Amino acid sequence: MTLTALSFTLLFVMGTMLVSIWQKLGLEKDIAVGTIRSAIQLLAVGYVLQFIFQAEHMIYVVLIIVFMIGVASWNAAKRGKGLPGLVWRIAVAILAMELLMMGILLGLHIIKATPQYIIPISGMTIGSAMVVSGLFINHLKHEMQQNKGEIETLLSLGATAQQAMQKVRARAVKFSMIPTIDGMKTVGLVQLPGMMTGMIIAGADPVIAVRYQILIVFSFTASAAITSMLLSMLIYRLFFTADLRLKLPGNVD
Amino acid sequence: MSAVFEIHNLAKFNWEAGAQGESRYLFSRISAEITKPERVALIGASGQGKSTLLRILALLDIPDEGDLLLNGASFKNSNPREWRMAVAYVAQQAVMLPGSIEDNLRTISRLHGQPYDAALGAQLMEQLGLDHLDLAKKAEDCSGGEKQRISLIRTLLLRPSILLLDEATASLDIDSTRKVEALLMNRHKEEGTTLIWVTHDLEQAHRISNRTWVIDKGGMQEYSSAAFFDQPVGGAVHS
Numbered sequence: 001m002t003l004t005a006l007s008f009t010l011l012f013v014m015g016t017m018l019v020s021i022w023q024k025l026g027l028e029k030d031i032a033v034g035t036i037r038s039a040i041q042l043l044a045v046g047y048v049l050q051f052i053f054q055a056e057h058m059i060y061v062v063l064i065i066v067f068m069i070g071v072a073s074w075n076a077a078k079r080g081k082g083l084p085g086l087v088w089r090i091a092v093a094i095l096a097m098e099l100l101m102m103g104i105l106l107g108l109h110i111i112k113a114t115p116q117y118i119i120p121i122s123g124m125t126i127g128s129a130m131v132v133s134g135l136f137i138n139h140l141k142h143e144m145q146q147n148k149g150e151i152e153t154l155l156s157l158g159a160t161a162q163q164a165m166q167k168v169r170a171r172a173v174k175f176s177m178i179p180t181i182d183g184m185k186t187v188g189l190v191q192l193p194g195m196m197t198g199m200i201i202a203g204a205d206p207v208i209a210v211r212y213q214i215l216i217v218f219s220f221t222a223s224a225a226i227t228s229m230l231l232s233m234l235i236y237r238l239f240f241t242a243d244l245r246l247k248l249p250g251n252v253d
Numbered sequence: 254m255s256a257v258f259e260i261h262n263l264a265k266f267n268w269e270a271g272a273q274g275e276s277r278y279l280f281s282r283i284s285a286e287i288t289k290p291e292r293v294a295l296i297g298a299s300g301q302g303k304s305t306l307l308r309i310l311a312l313l314d315i316p317d318e319g320d321l322l323l324n325g326a327s328f329k330n331s332n333p334r335e336w337r338m339a340v341a342y343v344a345q346q347a348v349m350l351p352g353s354i355e356d357n358l359r360t361i362s363r364l365h366g367q368p369y370d371a372a373l374g375a376q377l378m379e380q381l382g383l384d385h386l387d388l389a390k391k392a393e394d395c396s397g398g399e400k401q402r403i404s405l406i407r408t409l410l411l412r413p414s415i416l417l418l419d420e421a422t423a424s425l426d427i428d429s430t431r432k433v434e435a436l437l438m439n440r441h442k443e444e445g446t447t448l449i450w451v452t453h454d455l456e457q458a459h460r461i462s463n464r465t466w467v468i469d470k471g472g473m474q475e476y477s478s479a480a481f482f483d484q485p486v487g488g489a490v491h492s
């Protein structure tokens with residue numbers, strides 16, 4: 001696809017902006033900013049990846065993964081305003097997930113240890129872990145607010161923070177995994193996943209593309225489970241004071 | 254098991270402080286001492302902070318000033334879990350934990366790894382007129398009055414030395430109310446449990462207490478119940 005051809009897709013964006021102006025949706029600005037941002041980000045990533053693939057040096061792979069985890073954690077932490085120290089906790093959870101996943105995928109020679117495999121697969125699992133973390137935190141806050149009576153009752157009976165939070169935590173972990181699990185059930189039936197579509201368009205054999213997609217789907221599920229369970233262990237204590245009183249963050253959306 | 258419990262100059266700031274005519278404190282300079290098993294009625298108009306005071310005594314909320322001592326040790330140096338097991342709060346709004354009635358009754362044994370005394374559980378259920386209930390029933394499906402009694406039993410199984418009762422009979426009929434009173438009086442007599450009992454029912458306060466704490470206008474006065482109920486002191490109580 002040439003750049004000229006690519007630029008014609010801007011017609012979609014312009015059409016949407018016109019509709020927004022016409023219907024007074026007030027979205028023109030967000031659409032414009034979003035378009036420019038995504039174009040710049042993706043083009044930049046293209047060049048970065050080109051550079052890394054040519055450089056053939058693992059340090060760049062590590063750097064880009066660290067960068068991905070940083071952005072993902074920072075973004076997911078926005079869901080938890082009022083919870084201090086959330087960013088690094090999310091980063092630890094995602095990092096642990098990434099190490100575990102890559103350990104398995106590379107250790108068992110499921111994928112080749114080259115940047116061409118490691119970076120896209122890491123990117124996708126980290127991205128999914130980010131969504132799961134955001135959902136988990138959002139739902140945990142909501143559950144805490146809804147069930148503060150339950151938690152205080154347990155505290156008043158001499159429970160530890162962990163005991164008082166157990167049910168609420170389990171519910172939030174479960175909730176955060178629902179989209180991943182639902183996605184797994186309908187994948188291929190409702191929508192062809194982006195990676196598979198991309199490979200097919202680029203000329204790969206659909207059967208091979210599907211194999212990689214299966215790998216991704218399984219990785220997503222595992223990464224969702226690992227991330228949200230680790231995260232729940234790392235953050236439940238944030239909802240209590242040192243002297244074991246319930247402390248809820250002020251604003252909940 | 255009895256405990257020595259001291260309240261020294263306790264105060265809680267008012268959230269609304271600063272607004273027109275609002276005082277700085279919800280209550281302040283509250284002091285009291287319990288050196289032997291007692292039955293205290295805590296009375297006062299709605300919104301005076303009775304529940305807040307009980308929650309502070311159970312360390313579910315924090316005092317802004319003053320100190321609390323249990324057997325000589327300040328709350329600041331105490332393990333909150335041990336404290337709450339000795340000074341147990343039964344909330345005004347009974348909250349059922351997820352699961353069956355039996356799951357609720359087993360909470361203490363589950364939390365603290367103690368064997369569950371099924372016989373005692375059954376006995377308490379019977380004494381409070383709940384023996385007709387199927388223990389496998391979902392606790393959430395019980396009536397308000399049933400929940401209130403279940404939550405009381407759940408806490409009694411903890412065998413606290415000080416029991417903080419926040420309107421423990423508020424949604425009960427006369428018959429069940431009397432059963433709860435009898436059970437708690439018995440606990441007090443047999444095990445030396447101190448009762449600190451918030452109630453709006455002055456006759457109940459009279460029946461169950463030997464001391465009366467009146468919380469009013471941000472302060473607390475203490476009376477002997479005998480003297481207090483024989484000649485009520487002013488309108489505060491009746492408002």
Ligand SMILES: Nc1ncnc2c1ncn2[C@@H]1O[C@H](COP(=O)(O)OP(=O)(O)OP(=O)(O)O)[C@@H](O)[C@H]1O
Binds near residue numbers: 268300
């Ligand atoms: N720091 C504070 N902590 C708790 N409540 C506060 C505080 N400051 C102001 N308040 C207000 O004081 C009142 C305290 O309510 P509380 O439940 O303790 O009263 P109560 O005496 O138990 O009333 P009731 O008899 O209706 O149960 C509430 O209206 C609450 O909003």
Ligand SMILES: [Mg+2]
Binds near residue numbers: 305
């Ligand atoms: Mg109250």
